[in-house]
Amino acid sequence: MLLFLLKRLAALVPVLLGVSFLVFLMVELAPGDVTTLLLGPLASEEAKATLRKTLGLDQPILIQYAKWLEHVLGGDFGVSIATSRRVVDLLAPRLLATVILGGASLALTIVFGVAVGVITAARAGGLVDRVTQSVVLVIGNLPPYWLGLVLVFAFSLQFRWFPTSGMRSVSGNGGVTDVLNHLVLPAVTTAAAPAAVVAAMVRAAIIEVMGLDYIRVARAKGVPRRTIILKHAMRNALPTIVTIIGLQMGYLFGGALFSEVVFAWPGLGQLLYTSIVGRDLPVIQASVLAIALVFVLVNLAIDMLNRALDPRGQHA
Amino acid sequence: MPDPVRHPSHLLGYASKAWRNLGPLVAAAFLALVVTLAILAPWLPIADPLDADPSKRIAAIGTHDLWLGGDNQGRDILARLIWGARISLAIAVAPTLVATLVSLFLGIAAGYHGRWLDHIIMRTLDVFFAFPLVLLAIAIAGILQPGVLTEIVAITVVLVPYVTRVARTSAGQVASQTYIEAARASGASVGALLLRYVLPNAAPPVLVYATTLCGLMIVVGSGLSFLGLGVQPPAADWGAMVADGGVVLRKAAHATLLPGLMIVLAALAFSTLGEALREALDPRSNRRRSS
Numbered sequence: 001m002l003l004f005l006l007k008r009l010a011a012l013v014p015v016l017l018g019v020s021f022l023v024f025l026m027v028e029l030a031p032g033d034v035t036t037l038l039l040g041p042l043a044s045e046e047a048k049a050t051l052r053k054t055l056g057l058d059q060p061i062l063i064q065y066a067k068w069l070e071h072v073l074g075g076d077f078g079v080s081i082a083t084s085r086r087v088v089d090l091l092a093p094r095l096l097a098t099v100i101l102g103g104a105s106l107a108l109t110i111v112f113g114v115a116v117g118v119i120t121a122a123r124a125g126g127l128v129d130r131v132t133q134s135v136v137l138v139i140g141n142l143p144p145y146w147l148g149l150v151l152v153f154a155f156s157l158q159f160r161w162f163p164t165s166g167m168r169s170v171s172g173n174g175g176v177t178d179v180l181n182h183l184v185l186p187a188v189t190t191a192a193a194p195a196a197v198v199a200a201m202v203r204a205a206i207i208e209v210m211g212l213d214y215i216r217v218a219r220a221k222g223v224p225r226r227t228i229i230l231k232h233a234m235r236n237a238l239p240t241i242v243t244i245i246g247l248q249m250g251y252l253f254g255g256a257l258f259s260e261v262v263f264a265w266p267g268l269g270q271l272l273y274t275s276i277v278g279r280d281l282p283v284i285q286a287s288v289l290a291i292a293l294v295f296v297l298v299n300l301a302i303d304m305l306n307r308a309l310d311p312r313g314q315h316a
Numbered sequence: 317m318p319d320p321v322r323h324p325s326h327l328l329g330y331a332s333k334a335w336r337n338l339g340p341l342v343a344a345a346f347l348a349l350v351v352t353l354a355i356l357a358p359w360l361p362i363a364d365p366l367d368a369d370p371s372k373r374i375a376a377i378g379t380h381d382l383w384l385g386g387d388n389q390g391r392d393i394l395a396r397l398i399w400g401a402r403i404s405l406a407i408a409v410a411p412t413l414v415a416t417l418v419s420l421f422l423g424i425a426a427g428y429h430g431r432w433l434d435h436i437i438m439r440t441l442d443v444f445f446a447f448p449l450v451l452l453a454i455a456i457a458g459i460l461q462p463g464v465l466t467e468i469v470a471i472t473v474v475l476v477p478y479v480t481r482v483a484r485t486s487a488g489q490v491a492s493q494t495y496i497e498a499a500r501a502s503g504a505s506v507g508a509l510l511l512r513y514v515l516p517n518a519a520p521p522v523l524v525y526a527t528t529l530c531g532l533m534i535v536v537g538s539g540l541s542f543l544g545l546g547v548q549p550p551a552a553d554w555g556a557m558v559a560d561g562g563v564v565l566r567k568a569a570h571a572t573l574l575p576g577l578m579i580v581l582a583a584l585a586f587s588t589l590g591e592a593l594r595e596a597l598d599p600r601s602n603r604r605r606s607s
Contacts, residue, residue: 018443023455030459141583143535145542145555146576149562153573157566254450258539262562272451273543276458288455292447 004307008300016296020072023289024065027281038081077286082278087286090271095290097167098267101190102256102294104183108191109198109252110245116195117202117241122229124207133200140196144255148189148262155185165264186263190255194248201244202237209233239310246302253295268294340592343585350582354401363392365399366550374568387557387571388564389550396552397578403553404579407467407537407546408530408586414468415475416526420519422476423483428491428514438484444477453536457545467546471537475529482525487518520597528590531583538579554579 035048035057052058056067071078077087116136120129156164162185163169168178209215210233218228260269268287275283353360363382368389375386384394426437444452457470490496491514499513538555540546547553549560554575561572 014439015442015446018440019446022443026455026459031461137587138580138584141531141535141580141587143539143542143555143558143576143579143583145539146558146572146579149558149565149572150576153565153569250448250450253448254536257448257450257454258542261543272454272458276454276543276545284455284458288447288451291451295448295451296446 001304001307005304008303012296012300016293019292019296020069020289021065023285023292024068025061026288027285028061028064030281032279072289077289078282080275080280080283082275082280082283087282090283091268091286091290094266094268094271094287095294097265098256098260098269098291098294100179100183101186101259101265101267102252104187105190105194105252105256105259106245108187109195109248112191113195113198113245113248114202114241116199118206118229118234120199121203121206121210122225124203129203136196136199139192140200142193144189144193144258145262147192148185148259151185151189152262165262167266182263182265186256186259186265189262190252190259193255194252197248197251198244202241205237205240205244206233209237212236239306242302242306242309246299246306249295249298249302253291257291339588343588343592346581347585347589350401350578351405353398354405357398357402360398362395362398365391365395365552367391368550374564374571376568377570384574385568385570388560388568391550393557393571393574396557397554397575400552400554400557400575401578403464403541403547403551404534404538404555405582407464407471407541407553408533408582411468411471411475411537412526412530412533414472415479416522418472418476419479419483420515420522422480423485423522424487424510424514424518426480427484427487427489427518428510430488430491434484437480441477441480444474447474449474449478450536450539453540454543454545457540462545462548464547467537467540470540470545471533474536475533478529479522479526483518483522486521487514490514490517493517524590524593524597527593528587531586531590534579534583534586 035051035055036043039047039051056064075088077091079085080087080090083090116132120132120136123129152164155161163182167182169182206229210229215228215232218232219225223232256267257269257272259265260267261273264270268291272284272287272291274280275287368391369386370390372380372382372386372390372392374388375382375390377383377385380386382392382394384392384397387393387396422437426434447455452474453470456473457466460466460469496509496513499509504512537546538553538558541553541555542559544556544559547556549556557575558572558579561568561570561575565572
């Protein structure tokens with residue numbers, strides 16, 4: 001297991017180098033001149049050239065990248081153009097908010113996706129299954145930014161059950177219940193589409209396993225259907241289910257980005273959005289890099305989990 | 317699968333079988349209608365989508381001669397939906413087409429040639445897979461100047477890795493077939509081999525995948541517009557209309573609900589079509605279904 005982890009970590013190094021280079025390049029290729037951005041449109045060519053030299057912008061791109069990477073690895077993402085604060089100080093509190101939203105959404109995705117998948121698989125072909133299948137198909141195609149607004153309209157404006165935006169209320173105590181109250185709608189918005197896809201795929205996975213010989217044997221022995229599905233079939237379908245959930249992580253991250261903007265949830269996605277609107281290049285760079293890093297680590301965790309659940313692959 | 321005779325809900329079984337045949341037809345008809353309306357927009361007897369009339373601000377559905385009501389600036393929502401369809405469909409379909417062409421090229425290069433070329437292409441794509449798709453699209457669109465072209469570029473770039481992976485698998489399978497070997501043995505040039513045998517045989521799964529992706533790209537593309545990274549006001553597309561409507565959500569929910577509904581329906585239609593194509597092209601799934 002440890003060897004596997006080390007191997008995976010080693011394989012990540014070139015990928016992460018590529019990711020950082022791409023993020024670096026993205027900002028290099030951005031239209032507009034950094035020196036104009038910093039000195040203003042009235043700056044003389046001479047002043048711009050001096051600044052370019054001090055910033056090292058006159059050097060070859062690979063040298064610039066190496067220098068930038070050295071700073072990034074030391075936790076130095078530069079200074080925000082809009083707020084003049086250190087980017088890393090902006091990033092840290094946002095990370096926590098994103099992890100809270102992401103974690104809650106992931107939990108919803110797993111619970112609802114797997115539960116609906118198992119229930120529909122158990123009644124495959126029945127009325128419940130057919131109706132659920134259609135609903136799942138529609139939910140799987142809902143745009144998160146629109147679903148967010150629909151939920152706000154229904155549950156915040158009409159019923160006034162949940163707040164429309166933010167993470168803590170101004171008047172509230174800012175405690176756990178307050179945050180949870182703010183968390184419900186964004187988490188549901190983020191989790192809806194991935195949960196629907198997970199439900200459909202888990203259903204297919206369980207149905208597939210239910211056709212295997214050992215299930216027939218269990219059935220012939222008279223094991224109750226519920227036990228067969230929950231114990232026998234689930235155990236064998238579990239690695240597949242973990243893989244299915246892993247495949248939805250990209251979708252879930254994307255949904256969270258939109259949710260954070262719609263609900264003004266103070267996470268990395270919202271930071272990215274405000275920095276794009278304000279053309280705050282260092283912050284854009286840092287937040288993209290941070291989100292990609294979290295994504296890579298989550299995928300690694302899923303790989304490790306799968307490894308632990310499915311001993312068959314251990315010698316490969 | 318439960319057999320229809322034994323199962324009490326066998327009638328539903330027939331209904332669902334009919335739907336399985338009807339669903340793709342309905343989806344295709346819906347898309348054809350939307351596309352036709354979008355193309356004919358300049359000649360249709362509808363209001364100017366940019367014409368703002370303050371007296372019709374957030375008009376309800378069916379009032380002031382507005383079939384689908386007015387938006388937050390008093391513009392005709394129906395006209396904006398029809399004109400918006402042009403951009404909303406274009407930013408989903410155009411990138412998918414371009415990405416499919418690029419990916420077929422890359423995928424065949426990787427899958428057919430193999431060896432070092434495969435290695436270079438696939439390891440480069442690994443870097444792109446390290447980003448959530450939406451993040452990369454937002455980042456690229458956010459760095460460039462906002463606009464429709466930017467949206468198309470951003471979505472094309474994020475699609476290429478996914479489509480290329482499918483194209484490479486497909487080309488790899490085709491490359492190991494005996495008819496390729498036979499063609500090579502009979503002296504076909506590499507160019508002829510790739511164009512006449514590999515491309516036509518490797519393309520179908522890629523095209524099916526691309527059709528399904530169109531659905532998701534409607535959602536992502538409109539999402540970029542929703543964030544203000546795409547089409548610029550006052551021009552309309554469905555995503556931008558959802559964002560515009562969000563401002564008056566309390567008083568005129570239909571300004572948000574209707575364009576969002578169009579996105580959902582279009583995405584559903586593309587998914588349904590893609591799924592139907594996949595089943596039609598995959599003999600394995602046919603056999604499993606009829607057993």
